[in-house]
Amino acid sequence: MxxxxxxxxxxxxxxxxxxxxxxxxxxxxxxxxxxxxxxxxxxxxxxxxxxxxxxxxxxxxxxxxxxxxxxxxxxxxxxxxxxxxxxxxxxxxxxxxxxxxxxxxxxxxxxxxxxxxxxxxxxxxxxxxxxxxxxxxxxxxxxxxxxxxxxxxxxxxxxxxxxxxxxxxxAASLPLREHRRKRITQLKQTFQLIDSQYQQPLTLTDLAQAANLSPNYFCRFFQKITHHSPIDYLNRYRIEMACLKLTHTNDSITEIAFSCGFNDVSYFIRLFRRYKETSPRKYKQLMKEGK
Incomplete structure (x- = not known):
């Protein structure tokens, strides 16, 4: 997809x-x-x-x-x-x-x-x-x-x-729909920040501010809906962006790591293995072979 x-x-x-x-x-x-x-x-x-x-x-x-x-x-x-x-x-x-x-x-x-x-x-x-x-x-x-x-x-x-x-x-009553709409709008604001700024350093405070919530409340709110902590989700998103670049560009592993918001290539490779159960290099080769 x-x-x-x-x-x-x-x-x-x-x-x-x-x-x-x-x-x-x-x-x-x-x-x-x-x-x-x-x-x-x-x-x-x-x-x-x-x-x-x-x-x-x-x-x-x-x-x-x-x-x-x-x-x-x-x-x-x-x-x-x-x-x-x-x-x-x-x-x-x-x-x-x-x-x-x-x-x-x-x-x-x-x-x-x-x-x-x-x-x-x-x-x-x-x-x-x-x-x-x-x-x-x-x-x-x-x-x-x-x-x-x-x-x-x-x-x-x-x-x-x-x-x-x-x-x-x-559909539920209008007041309930409006309450839900407000919460989802807050979530969308955080997702939009991640989408547009994932290449840059992002902190928990940055993500919480996008939703106009305190960091502590935001963590509970985000975890309840996505079942991930905000930082874990940010890392997963960055890894998915790296997958796209590994598939569609000739950039090096180092270039892709830095372009996806990671300032440590070793950490990027460890996270990639955790989420994808393979290394970035092997993933790139697999995509090239079309398997």
Missing amino acids: KHDGYNEFRQRGRFDFPIEFHHVDRHHPRFYMPYHWHMEYEIDLVVRGSVTLTLNESQVHAEAGDIIFIRDGVVHGGHPETTDTIYDCIVFDMKKMLAGSHTFQDRIEDVLKHVTLINKYLPASTPDIPRLIQHLFRSMKEEHTGYELVVTGLLYTFFGFIFQQGLYHE
Whole structure:
């Protein structure tokens, strides 16, 4: 899954078919998913293994065959539980693809306006939907003639099954929604700082100030939502940026370490081994071989 920063404002797919498909395994530079958000909807399917994702303030554990639905604007990120995990996903502009003058427009509009919230976790045992999503993803991957019509039709069918099976709920009251929105906004401000300044020295105080919180409260707040300490998360993000550079540039290990915010190459290599279970040099070679 390719992420271009925490706040992903960019074109998905083609202008006339705004949807992207991503296949992610342990060799993918973003196998570990940094926290980010975008204004499109996302559907993830665990193909093998298991993943744990955090969506705003809730955590979801999904295993092979399970589906995760992520609405627009939700801060999400997480990690595979095993190195053999594989997951697929689509990211799509729901308004452009599905909203229009249809008899069911009101239902789609309620989803877009967050009046109706689709269940974020759809287990493999859910009737009809897992097989439909597998068909949809296969169509996106193979891109046979007419696949755009097939994919659009399957998306409509997906939401039809959602409403038919009652796999949704009404949004919380406005005061509660506003309280949650404020907390997530604070979190986004910290993520934006990390995204734009990860190459520079960053302290716990810097991260806390971005969220307008005291360092002590910020640590508890951040840990509760992400299940990582702020500094551990910053280091993980820097390692993910290093993975991208190891894959897409010819920079040396030392150059990459310094460009990702590390001022000690030995420390960078130790952290890389801890998070990736291999050395930066071996990782670079693995990516070059395309394994």
